[in-house]
Amino acid sequence: MDLSEANITKQVSKDDAGEGSMARELIKINFCGSTPLLWRTEDLKAARELGFVGTLVGSLARQPRQNTRLGRPLELLLEEGRLMADMERAAVSGLDSKSEDPEVSPAVVEQYYAGLENSFQEQSALALEDRKMTLTRVLTEKQKGEGATKLHINTWHLCEKYPFSSIKCSGTTLEFSKGQEDADSNVRNRLEALDRSFSFPRTAMSVQLCTARAGLAHCPQERQFLTADWPMPQDERCKCRFQVFKDLRRRGFYLTSAGKFGGDYLVYPGDPLRFHAHFIAVCVSMDESMPLCDVLAIARLGSNVKKTVLLCSSGESQDDEREEVVYTSLQWSGMA
């Protein structure tokens, strides 16, 4: 533990410095049932900067049908959420889920559809612009190269690239004369023809499927969160878990859930994106007796996955009132 102790002081000081410089914006935690979730990228980033990792549980927007990389929302451990709330960095909504359905004013609906229409028009304009640019580029390239090639190959490519195109270029097998003026007028003619005939079908319009709730307009009342409201059952075990979480977090470790390793937390020395976990933390109350075979089983499991098992117990320290956490690790000693 010496090594990590040395690490800790450094990490903590860095943490403090970070907190000072950051703007105090509340991280919005939304409850879905009893599960705390973060939805906005900003909140995710802010939480990560505070050292809260969480788990992504949604489908990834870019490739939704796979399980290796997931996307928003980010699920938090109850301890993570509570510590955030303790640090006065979190606002909570959706906990009392039976709030009434807010009425949607017709104005908002109108605004949404107007925005959509506006977006379509702009997209249409952008598409036309894009098409023109491509066409000009293609034509000038043609011009530079040997003049008398058939254009249709390129226009064909163009159509392929933009399958939403409803334009049918007239005269695809047009041939160029070598004269510069001819070519210029040709380009001009073509662009004009494009202007006239171009239409961007509605089915080709892009719309955004929002991940987070759109706008603050119909968001239920958010409030500064009080620790007492946090839905954590206050039994011995949860208290112990929270104390251990808080302490390890204070020492600068990154924590994630360790259900698959039969423990409470996986303890990372740095950001889990770049580092492997070193410890499996198992929370045990100070006065709880534990069967030896359980200890052996979990120690064996830990050594199998090349991690050290930490038995963590919280209790009051002798000299002052502050709570402290006692860590015990188990090691095989070779006596060959």
Next chain:
Amino acid sequence: MADQNKTAEVKSSNELLSPSELFEARTRSHKIPVRGQKDFLPSGSDQQRERLQQSLQEHWKLVSEERVERLGNLVKAVWIPSDQRVELLSPAGKFWQTMGFSAHGKQCLHPEEALYLMECGNLQVFYKDLPLSIQEGYETFLCSKTMSIHHYKVFGHLKRLGYVVTRFDPSRVPSQYERQLNLAQSRERPGRRLKRKRSLSPPSGHTETQEGATAMGTEEERDGNREEEDMNPMPEDTNPKLKDTNPKPENIHPKPEDTNPDDTQMAAQDDPSTTAEGCRSWWSKGGSPHPDLPGQSQNTGSPRWDFTSISFPDLGSRHQHPRSLASPDPCLLPGAVGSVGPCDVVPWLNRLNLREVRMSRREQERERDRDRYHRDVNLDREVQRCRNWTEYRDLLERRSRRRHRDRPAHLWEGEVTPLHDPSQVCLTGELMDKISVVKSTQLFEGASSLKCSNEWRISFNIYQPDTVAEFKKSTPGKPYSRMCVCSFSGPVPDLQTLKVLAFQSGDVPVTYAVEDHGDISFYCFKNFQIPKDESF
């Protein structure tokens, strides 16, 4: 200043894309960046910090990406909160093969299916004229207890792996009886057949269903007939026959004086108790009713006839043939019939085949062979000497005691006896079975009588990804597995739960999906038979 800040914040917190961003999103890459090797310990070096920064950047880019879809590729739908379902407004896409259901002539989706399709960018769900974000989808669709976020995480995980996942409906699991008879398919089939081949004439089909149905029909009919027969009281049934066979009772000259002695004698032989006072014979003497009988017959309680006290004539007897039968006791006949004259049985008896059975030589040999090994108990002299059952039982007792004389009485005579008699020879395996005091039980044993708490229920049917092509929602067939969702923080299913859910699922295995903060592990409990070594 504060205001400006606020608008900026609102804009960023909305995460709404501008039209140009939307347009650019058309050409964005669909590749997922590969994560590099992780380091062991933070060394504080610049290189490490740089790499972390880069990873984080990639991570945020990936996570912050919004779904942008073409309008033409989106299916529109509305959320109906009262029915907890999503109704499609435009025709469904390819997903309709494995998801959704029809109700009131509309294509509908369950909330979890709708949410999954929203996450996949195939569906846009409107509520109160506005599209729902994914977040709103989570918060509005996943509020029921049976479809919580835990269930959805398991659902989504399996769907992303390519499985076909449908809701589990216990009423659609064929019962054990149906499974034994292979009725499961036939029950599902008729509806489909009806839909498809309504024009076909019924007898043309040769499916099992129909055969089964007709077989069942005749069975039922037969049952019904038998029931009717059973219901008919004896006299009513026999009377018409008697009348039929006795078309002209006047022409027949009965000789009651001759027949009656025979009759009574016979009755006495059959049942000595008939001679006792108060008992009656169906065939009364001289056709006169017994004085106390009419009153009895008026008692129309449910046991109208005490058949043990009514003796029927034995017409098949080879030795004594009464020439005619006296008329039956009128009190045994229905009121309308009145009295029936004596019955001449001779023409009846002529129709009976009373010849002795003549066996061929082979049959005789067979009979002899059989007799050699099969001794008639009655031929035993000791048995013959027994006068009643008690004596016979005593005899058996005595014999068995003689047989087990070599067994020590202190071992075999008490209430507790050895599990095995060493004088009897048997195989090692049988012996092991015999001496195993604690029998092993199967998962299904006694499961039918157990009741499950409401906490545990099967949520999903799972069909393997490679069956998607042939999958039909109307006839999904036997699932690959069934899913029960639980979590590490909750209790572990106990044996009762395992038994009940396994029983409920029938011949399909039940898998337990344990969800823990996004990690999902699957467990299943199986019968395991410890192999026996019988070689020694």
